[in-house]
Amino acid sequence: MIFSCSSLGDNVSETSATAWLRCTAALLNEIKERVRTAQLRAALAVNRELIPLYWSIGWDISSRFDTEGWGTKVIDRLAKDLGTEFPGVEGFRAVP
16 A cells, blocks of 8 residues: 555645644554564464474474484484574474
8 A cells, every 4th residue: 555645735834734743643554554464474474484394393303213212312413403503593402
C-alpha cells in the first residue's frame, strides 16, 4: 500500500497543522504495521526451513546411535565441532 497525504498540499497553515499531524501519524502507523508484517513473514520463513533441518539432524543422530551405540560420545563430538564451526549460533552444546 502506498501512503499519500497529497490533499494537504504544500502550504501547511495553522489550521491544517492538526490534519498534517494526523496524516503523519497515519503514515507512521502504516510503516510500523508493514515492518511487523515483514518480521512475521520472515520468522515464518525461517521456521519453515529450520523445522525440517532439526528433524533431519535428529534422524541422523538417531541413526548414528543405532550404528555406534550409546556411550560413544556422538553428541559430545558433534556439539564441539558444530560449536567451533558456528560460534555465534546457540543450541549446539551437549546437555547432560
